[in-house]
Amino acid sequence: MKTRLRLGSRLVAATLVVAAFLLCLQLLHPSPVVVSVSGSSSETTRLPGFFAYRDVGVVLVTSFVLGACSTYLFLDWRAETERSPAEDDAEPTSKQLEVEDEPGSVTISDELLERRHREWDTIAPKLSQAERDIYEQILGxxxxxxxxxxxxxxxxxxxxxSRKLDRLEGKDLVERRRRGMGKVVFLR
Structure with a gap:
């Protein structure tokens, strides 16, 4: 996920540079304005301070792109700096797994894992042998x-x-979520 954000930020920064270059180029070199001198002949003359409609359009579009890219980069930078340094240095206390069909991630806390290990003696007699085998694999x-x-x-x-996981889901012990072509099972 962070890689996608970094790639997106780089793409926006590159777009920002191109838009700024085009804007400066257009402002420094306006198109010539054609001024008709007589009925059958025309003369091309550069009039200082005048822009053609195409020039105005280029300036407006590049200014908009420049502003949008700058805003995106500023907000991305601000969100990055608001994270506390302790978040970067802290050791993770839970196991996380990215799930493709939902934003964010599924988090299994260490507390839930320890609680499920402690409850194993009371849960195990209520399960069939196949359900126990599957549940033990997930706990492990x-x-x-x-x-x-x-x-x-x-x-x-x-x-x-699949049938036993359906039963374990019915007992509110596990949950399944899609991940690519398959499914991921995690404790509840």
Whole structure:
């Protein structure tokens, strides 16, 4: 996500430079104004301080692009500087996973993970053997695991894993979200 923002900022900065160059070029070199001297002949003359409609259009468009790019870069810089330095240096206390269909990320806190480990003795008797196998795989993966990896790490078929995950979701123990072509399972 940060890479996309950096690439976007660089693209906006490049657009800003091009717009500023075009604006300066247009202001320094206006188009010649054609002044008709007689009925059959015309003379091209540069009149100082006068611009053709095309010049005015170029100036307006480049000024708008220049202002929009400058505003975007300023707001991006301001958002970056408002983050506290402690946020950059702190060790992460939770496992995060980017989910493509939603902005942001799914966060599994260490507290939830520890609570689910403590509750395991009370949860396990209520689950079937297949549900226990799947739930243990998710717990062992720090609370987040792709559904295809659950199938690969257990002896259960795709259909069984899918049905058992439906049941675990019904018991409000896990949740599934789309990620690309597959799904990601995480603790609730």
């Amino acid at each position: 993966a720090d609370g987040v695991l792709e559904q295809r990896l659950i199938v690969a790490q257990t002896d259960h078929s795709k259909a069984t894993v």
